[in-house]
Amino acid sequence: MALDLSGEMTQGGWIRGQLPIGTVQADLGGTVISFDADRQFFAAFDRDAGPRTFLSVSLQNGSHLAQEISVSPRAWNIEQVDASPTANVPSEAFMARRKPELERIAAARQVESGSQGWRQNFVWPATGRISGRFGSQRVYRGEPGSYHSGIDIAGGTGTSYVAPADGVVVLAAESPFTLEGNLLIIDHGMGLSSAFLHSSELLVHTGEAVKQGQLIGRIGATGRATGPHLHWGLVWRGARLDPLLFTGPMP
Structure with a gap:
């Protein structure tokens, strides 16, 4: 059963969607997702998220669903500096x-x-x-x-x-x-x-x-x-x- 998701499925991005009837618990890559009475939810992807993760759902009848989500990489602005870090030890x-x-x-x-x-x-x-x-x-x-x-x-x-x-x-x-x-x-x-x-x-x-x-x-x-x-x-x-x-x- 594929879930209907919308958002920005990329590093630093987010998703919204609706979980199936009977959902008692859900997580994105191990992070617990909150959802409302209509099972609407919000979740997101860290800046360093890997190329894929899973949206996992536990249902009231004891069954489990898992949907793979592809997370597209970003080309971050990385500057190579030929110097030692300037930050001091706190x-x-x-x-x-x-x-x-x-x-x-x-x-x-x-x-x-x-x-x-x-x-x-x-x-x-x-x-x-x-x-x-x-x-x-x-x-x-x-x-x-x-x-x-x-x-x-x-x-x-x-x-x-x-x-x-x-x-x-x-x-x-x-x-x-x-x-x-x-x-x-x-x-x-x-x-x-x-x-x-x-x-x-x-x-x-x-x-x-x-x-x-x-x-x-x-x-x-x-x-x-x-x-x-x-x-x-x-x-x-x-x-x-x-x-x-x-x-x-x-x-």
């Missing part, structure tokens, strides 16, 4: 500050708000020059550095940005995080969340429901940033996703 003092921040981020991404934003066609939170693309990476004398986990939109400090889809605020930093600065995370439901980094000001608060297109923050350069810009990242249950595959080209 100090104990830095890690002491960083550990509770990472715990707050992880906890925020575990929140199941019940938002229906995952159903929507996402809009750009801001427009401007794209100064950093998802998935780009530097390799230092054969040693890969961390890839860019979102998309950067250049803009002047104080430039407003909006919610790309409906959601619930699950983290709104009261003070700047070490790396992310004034960090905002919005849950769109089904395990999908948006993160907005380096803001000069946040205009919403934890627990607040937001609507697509609502003003939620202002661009800045807080945290570790070389200049004012909005870093927008999307995550589904730990998988890093490409915002361009949710919005299409910038208008």
Whole structure:
């Protein structure tokens, strides 16, 4: 029985679909999928997803279904650098500050708000020059550095940005995080969340429901940033996703 799926079946992409009647559990490559009363679901593919995965479904009658999904590869912007990595080993003092921040981020991404934003066609939170693309990476004398986990939109400090889809605020930093600065995370439901980094000001608060297109923050350069810009990242249950595959080209 083939499932009717739609979306972007590529690295950093996503799918939506409907599970069979009688579904009691489903997973994508071992990651559990949530679904609603009508068995509608959302799932996604990490930037480094392999060429194929399986959507597995367990039914009430005890039977199991598995559908193979081909995940097309992407040609990432990989820059070879003839130098050693410049990042320093984090100090104990830095890690002491960083550990509770990472715990707050992880906890925020575990929140199941019940938002229906995952159903929507996402809009750009801001427009401007794209100064950093998802998935780009530097390799230092054969040693890969961390890839860019979102998309950067250049803009002047104080430039407003909006919610790309409906959601619930699950983290709104009261003070700047070490790396992310004034960090905002919005849950769109089904395990999908948006993160907005380096803001000069946040205009919403934890627990607040937001609507697509609502003003939620202002661009800045807080945290570790070389200049004012909005870093927008999307995550589904730990998988890093490409915002361009949710919005299409910038208008």
